[in-house]
Amino acid sequence: MNRRNLTIDTELVLLGFSNVLITNIFLSFIFSLIYIVTIFGNCFILCIVFINARLHIPMYFFISILSLVDLCNISSAVPKLLMDLFSGHPTISLFGCAIQIYVLLLIGSTECLLLAVMAYDRYLAICHPLHYPVLMKWSVCYGLTAFVCIFSLVTVILPSLAMPLKLCYPNQINHFMCEVLVVIKLACSDTSDNEIVIFAMSFLSLFFPFVLILVSYVCIISTVLKIRTAGRSKAFSTCTSHITVVALYFGTGMVTYLGPSSDVSSNQEKYVSIFYVIISPMLNPLIYSLNNREVKKNVSNFIFKLNSRQI
Template sequence: MDICFTNTIVPNMLRGFLLNGKSISLTSCFTQFYIYFLVGTSQFLLLAVMSYDRYVAICHPLRYTAIMHRRVYLQLIAGVWLGSFFCILAPTTLIMRLPFCFDVMDHFFCDVGPLLRNSCTDTTAIQMLAFATSSVLLFSFLVTFVSYSNIVIAILKIKTVEVRGKAFSTCSSHAIMVTLIFGSCIFMYSSPKTGQTFDLDKFAAVINTVVVPLINPFIYTLRNQNVKEILKDRMFLCGKKL
């Protein structure tokens, strides 16, 4: 998901910086728009699935293998992609049928807001539909919040400090990603818009499309013991050379 998400946005954005502005065909713009929201919505749903997986692992460890088995994994992944596809199908179809009067977009990728602002017709109904479909973001956040609330309660009941630390460590990477992704996207797509907030939307979009995929591998791999040992050895060698 991170690879698809990054390659959909970042190469065109860098090209625009290098060429001091970039042109994009309407077909390419719609393709970028569709892939961005397809992968983005799938990512929200996957974060909710991951939070539920951690809830079962920590709160019901003895029943984990019975609840989370291969068939359930396949069903959840299929639900993530199918749910994302059907969620964005109607808004995407309606936006693709709009007439556009302006050919300049004040953004670094084809987002829903700039596309609707460039349309010649009244887009209030589509805006309401897009806002309604963004409820999947709130649903994913609710599942994640409930899962982590139960996780925190269960961890605080653990008396051994070492075991409690390991339990928190298990969820730390995922919790950081949830905070960054949900925080930026709720600000972008689930709040009323005014003209003054558009620059802030672009800032949040940079966090969502560039910063999070960039630091995601580092946050997850730094929990790996082998990675930690390699980094310590490299830092030790660098210190000796200096």
């Protein structure tokens, strides 16, 4: 087997965004800045929740889990993207590509289900406040978290492992990472069964949680409208951040996985995936910090204590 065929059998070429050096330098600066802000923001949320006993409640427990998931989400793609932007021939091994696909699928499914669990938590807190301490006790929180992880593993990873793909010419991916919908276009054989499995996976891990979230917020809005004006404003403010995250993450995810597929170009998948893999993990801590009075209050107290110690 000659070197050319060996390379095609063991590596895939990531076309990325551009071959122009100036453009790649600019993109590397932007993505580096986003990555730094994401790491700092999510780690800061984790620290604030960990050190403050007042935030040791189910709501902030799930926010902490979301921050961990976001850190894994952006780290699964951006470090490799930054290296490729400076590479003259960005490639990824078949093994590395498979690992990236499985990690992205697992993290994506986990985040969708976690957002549904967070919506359920807000539903109980607003619609059943008197029963909330019993219905959402710590054993239930841990059980829901374990369910999210196990369900994601069973519905996403196991079906993918059971249906491996044999890739053919060309060995180029019009993407900056290994996205399953793009890689499947390189398959030699018929992929109709794989597409059915992907649709079923997307329904269970994307559309089904989205429906649960909608039902939760219909109940929340119905309950909030019965509250007095002052209490109504406070209740709505606690849900604003969650609705923003859901709209951004599920909207872009459903466009990619439940929208019409394109056999000609994967430009749509490439640019839309930036939002749920890179932008959303950066915005989540900012959204929760800016729209959450308790978090802002604790951040202010934390900064005040640091200044006091310096003085």
